[in-house]
Amino acid sequence: MTVIFSKKCELGLQAVLYLSAFPKNTLFSALEISEKINAPKEFVSKILQTLTTSGIIGSKKGNSGGFFLKIDPGSVRLIDVVSAIDGLDLFRNCVLGFPGCSVDEPCPVHETWGKLRNETYTMLSNQTLAELRDITVNKINSLKK
Amino acid sequence: MTVIFSKKCELGLQAVLYLSAFPKNTLFSALEISEKINAPKEFVSKILQTLTTSGIIGSKKGNSGGFFLKIDPGSVRLIDVVSAIDGLDLFRNCVLGFPGCSVDEPCPVHETWGKLRNETYTMLSNQTLAELRDITVNKINSLKK
DNA sequence: TCTTAATCAGACAAAAAACTCTGAAACAAA
DNA sequence: TTTGTTTCAGAGTTTTTTGTCTGATTAAGA
Numbered sequence: 001m002t003v004i005f006s007k008k009c010e011l012g013l014q015a016v017l018y019l020s021a022f023p024k025n026t027l028f029s030a031l032e033i034s035e036k037i038n039a040p041k042e043f044v045s046k047i048l049q050t051l052t053t054s055g056i057i058g059s060k061k062g063n064s065g066g067f068f069l070k071i072d073p074g075s076v077r078l079i080d081v082v083s084a085i086d087g088l089d090l091f092r093n094c095v096l097g098f099p100g101c102s103v104d105e106p107c108p109v110h111e112t113w114g115k116l117r118n119e120t121y122t123m124l125s126n127q128t129l130a131e132l133r134d135i136t137v138n139k140i141n142s143l144k145k
Numbered sequence: 146m147t148v149i150f151s152k153k154c155e156l157g158l159q160a161v162l163y164l165s166a167f168p169k170n171t172l173f174s175a176l177e178i179s180e181k182i183n184a185p186k187e188f189v190s191k192i193l194q195t196l197t198t199s200g201i202i203g204s205k206k207g208n209s210g211g212f213f214l215k216i217d218p219g220s221v222r223l224i225d226v227v228s229a230i231d232g233l234d235l236f237r238n239c240v241l242g243f244p245g246c247s248v249d250e251p252c253p254v255h256e257t258w259g260k261l262r263n264e265t266y267t268m269l270s271n272q273t274l275a276e277l278r279d280i281t282v283n284k285i286n287s288l289k290k
Numbered sequence: 291t292c293t294t295a296a297t298c299a300g301a302c303a304a305a306a307a308a309c310t311c312t313g314a315a316a317c318a319a320a
Numbered sequence: 321t322t323t324g325t326t327t328c329a330g331a332g333t334t335t336t337t338t339g340t341c342t343g344a345t346t347a348a349g350a
Contacts, residue, residue: 062347207317
């Protein structure tokens with residue numbers, strides 16, 4: 001089995017999207033977020049720390065502390081989160097794992113996958129959290145149970 | 146770091162492509178194949194066994210035995226190898242890991258990724274090993290060192 | 291000031307994926 | 321019939337990823 005993004009990255013994306021559904025600087029504890037995206041609190045906590053280090057979200061310690069979206073939702077793209085957690089190797093390496101895959105020595109899917117890969121990158125780069133907000137809010141609300 | 150296919154799947158694809166570069170029923174030992182695709186012999190051996198079980202390649206025991214492409218190259222597609230090793234969950238599950246991702250409750254990239262995912266599936270399904278043969282032979286030869 | 295609730299750092303544990311080893315069975319060729 | 325080379329099954333090991341625990345630090349509110 002395989003996926004595009006690691007578990008960490010999926011949860012990081014979900015967490016950031018969750019934060020983007022609320023007014024800027026609204027604080028949420030790791031516990032609240034973890035319950036909402038249905039993942040272990042400690043694990044989510046670690047991921048949020050990583051994203052704090054990379055500057056996408058901010059944190060506040062102490063009683064009634066938590067995490068918040070630090071950068072304006074109009075300036076954050078999904079690719080920024082992916083880049084912070086998984087890196088961008090996915091968009092560089094040969095999808096079949098061949099070494100030296102290039103225009104001169106292409107793998108059997110070099111051209112077709114290259115095109116799709118670029119479109120995937122574009123998909124994650126073109127829209128900001130602000131632009132995705134409506135659909136995000138809708139999805140977040142559907143997670144309530 | 147993430148990739149589309151697991152290491153097993155990448156090597157399985159490479160091995161099958163390697164076999165498809167030669168006339169049907171040509172035998173290669175696991176050692177020969179592993180050296181060509183630059184991977185551990187024992188690991189490649191295991192992967193080839195999996196593909197043998199799924200019927201894509203055949204095997205012959207004993208002295209001067211080895212593995213060979215069992216199905217006609219005109220009837221094998223890359224998706225068949227992917228399906229045999231990694232399965233097809235990649236083409237079913239939400240790329241952001243959200244539960245219940247659907248038209249009614251779409252994730253923020255449901256539509257765009259859905260389209261790209263279908264195109265990726267098509268890419269792996271449309272062409273057979275036979276149709277990819279020229280570019281495969283070229284790539285295989287470039288691996289010689 | 292004390293209690294409580296939060297982040298955070300680092301070590302730790304468990305599970306999954308990647309990779310190795312051993313020994314048995316098959317079989318070609320000497 | 322013996323020797324050498326191979327697949328193959330299953331167990332074992334290593335590494336990576338996922339997930340947990342502990343304790344220190346921070347800070348709001350009673």
